[in-house]
Amino acid sequence: MNREQKRMLQRQGQMGADGSAGSRRTSVDDVQRRRSGERTRPRDFVRQVREEMRQVAWPTRPEVVNYTTIVLFVLVFMTALIFGLGVGSEKFVSFLFTK
Known part of the structure; x- marks a missing residue:
């Protein structure tokens, strides 16, 4: 981790000045909800x-x-395409097994 990343984490409160992990910042609403x-x-x-x-x-x-x-x-196009592929493959398989 470089200096810029450390400084950014320190400003955000996620890292202490000595490099240890700091506490995560919480929003005011979260703090109030937890307290109450x-x-x-x-x-x-x-x-x-x-x-x-x-x-x-x-x-x-x-x-x-x-x-x-x-x-x-x-939807209509894909239905027609799948129907056509099904009929075509059925004709092809029946052609293979009739010979």
Whole structure:
């Protein structure tokens, strides 16, 4: 480990000045949750979920239609390809065993 890496780890609190492993930094929320010993209440959980869902980049209707069309086209193509390979291999095997 070079000097720059050691300095970075010391700044992050993961390494002591003497090179020994330091304690891992924790966020303020983690520390408070550990101290209080409380669990998240269901109301808080639902509120946090709703906040996160608002931040999701939902696709627009044209994007959904476009992606659905592509998926259906690929599905039909792959089904036809696998069906064709199955029929072709069946014909080939029956040709080999009839002679």
